[in-house]
């Protein structure tokens with residue numbers, strides 16, 4: 118029987134990440150109190166933060182606020198407040214938590230959040246985004262711009278898709294000029310895009326370190342720690358410094374032969390967002406079995422870079438468009454996600470796949486039963502399918518989830534032993 | 540034929556899971572292809588101009604047991620997603636050569652690709668309909684999307700879609716939408732002569748029969764309806780809102796009227812009256828269709844036009860229909876409808892229009908609770 122153990126990330130970057138995110142909230146607080154800097158709400162997935170950076174506009178990510186709240190076990194109250202005004206039990210709980218916070222004046226840090234100068238809905242695949250930001254605009258009275266990104270229904274974006282997004286990005290430039298009263302600084306934009314490209318390279322290298330055994334970090338639970346700076350600071354020198362430090366730290370671990378577990382027993386791919394309200398509990402359920410995640414689809418929500426794509430300072434608008442169209446998991450089609458999982462299983466050398474169905478998010482979850490069918494029959498990988506939610510604590514059945522995870526690893530252990538015996 | 544039989548024929552058409560009429564069309568048109576589309580909206584004109592039969596898929600109604608699709612789509616997903624897949628897995632869709640989906644919601648989006656994997660022989664495509672009508676780029680983009688569709692249809696052996704052919708199709712569908720609007724107007728003015736379920740089956744029959752035949756059917760009905768007899772009932776006038784995609788059971792629509800409502804307007808089978816004005820016929824009909832999607836489409840929970848908020852659209856509808864109340868009929872787990880409910884409700888509260896929310900599933904047999912709720916609602920209005 119495996120021993121019970123708790124894990125947490127033990128490196129310096131966790132602390133660094135905290136400081137960076139704290140600093141971000143302080144800037145938002147300053148914006149709320151003084152009116153500067155300008156801010157824009159936008160979505161994590163396929164964001165065009167480089168364009169905001171060119172104007173010195175600070176992003177507000179309601180999703181980050183919502184997940185912070187859930188991790189701190191504070192999401193239920195705002196969810197209930199939103200349900201009171203008519204949101205359904207089956208609406209995405211991220212939206213409900215965010216709207217509920219607005220109604221109740223709650224913020225993740227206790228500081229203030231500004232009224233955004235612009236509600237910028239980068240519509241990349243999630244239809245809920247459009248509703249969410251429409252509601253935010255109605256509630257706050259802020260200006261709304263929906264940047265419509267064609268869904269990746271073919272293998273690659275077409276010329277028409279790219280032109281369409283670029284034309285809208287240029288409309289957005291005019292809107293930002295009007296809001297900030299500043300002229301668009303093309304060089305600063307190029308600089309921001311260059312920064313992003315470098316950060317993406319670092320992030321990709323970090324992800325590839327998880328191909329080592331033992332993996333120096335958990336590509337689900339620890340990757341999430343690194344994701345905040347990836348969205349907020351990607352296009353800035355601070356982001357670059359952070360990811361340099363992160364890569365150094367990981368490389369040092371690899372050089373010292375250190376992994377998340379000294380004796381890594383199982384290597385997993387995880388699909389779907391985590392149950393944030395039970396983040397630690399959930400993590401411990403895997404730690405108990407010394408199971409390390411080596412790749413995850415959720416960590417590519419903000420960008421899918423481990424297969425080589427980068428922003429390109431020589432084609433800044435086109436590359437931002439390409440990022441929005443093709444380089445984030447939410448705008449890619451379901452079969453492309455199957456393929457992504459397949460590549461992870463093979464190249465990251467995984468022994469199991471966990472599909473975490475979250476009831477809030479149909480984008481991630483609708484059809485995951487078919488995905489399981491694909492994984493077991495076509496990929497031939499042992500697969501566990503579990504259900505809960507990413508924000509709403511009412512949907513986490515702890516005992517049942519633990520039992521299913523234990524049963525999965527018992528079976529996996531058994532089949533590994535039998536394979537070795539043969 | 541006795542006119543009253545039309546409604547039975549319509550009922551049979553909308554409940555036929557084997558698409559007998561579609562098969563019949565195919566027998567009569569050797570080499571002809573059938574393109575199904577997930578309901579709400581698809582450019583049927585283009586499919587028609589390619590010499591193919593466009594057929595709107597409307598789920599499995601209450602006649603299909605789900606045996607396989609639950610394992611693929613699991614909990615918290617609306618029924619039409621599962622019944623559509625189930626129909627495929629149980630070989631109800633063999634008459635189709637292709638199926639089209641579009642960017643209406645995340646569940647439908649994923650279904651498209653699950654269908655693609657499970658039915659590799661079927662042409663399965665996804666049309667991205669623009670969400671940013673305030674951008675001039677959206678019309679050009681949609682036109683390019685339609686041109687892509689045309690290429691695919693031509694590749695499948697469809698007739699070349701010339702401007703002339705497309706304009707002819709546009710005229711036929713304009714006529715169809717005009718007749719549908721006439722039928723709705725007639726019902727709104729004479730709800731005692733045409734019940735909501737009757738108008739519903741007449742309109743929805745157009746999902747599975749050629750537009751030319753459907754035009755005839757509607758035209759005949761409009762000619763006959765005024766001479767129908769019926770006495771006005773003591774009913775409140777309601778607008779039904781929210782069932783634009785998955786369709787409520789016929790028995791539910793009947794029940795609402797049985798317990799004292801006139802459904803004077805609704806968004807059932809909304810794709811059949813998608814454009815609120817005629818699509819213009821011009822030298823570049825592809826552009827005309829794209830421009831119409833952006834500028835003259837009906838509001839819906841799955842079409843986003845921030846220049847004209849949907850709650851204003853609902854308020855106008857209520858006013859024009861001289862309705863006393865709104866009945867939200869929302870398919871269980873239909874997230875776009877759930878979201879819109881919040882802002883619709885806010886608007887109705889502001890303008891003092893009473894409303895009731897009912898959730899339904901296409902496969903639902905017991906209506907006792909619903910009956911009580913609607914009865915109580917009606918009573919509260921009558922005795923107000």
Ligand code: SF4
Nearest residue numbers: 209243245478479480
């Ligand atoms: S539906 Fe999913 S992707 Fe969309 S906002 Fe909710 S959690 Fe995010």
Ligand code: SF4
Nearest residue numbers: 617644784785873874
């Ligand atoms: S009923 Fe609603 S959730 Fe279901 S497919 Fe239609 S629009 Fe999507």
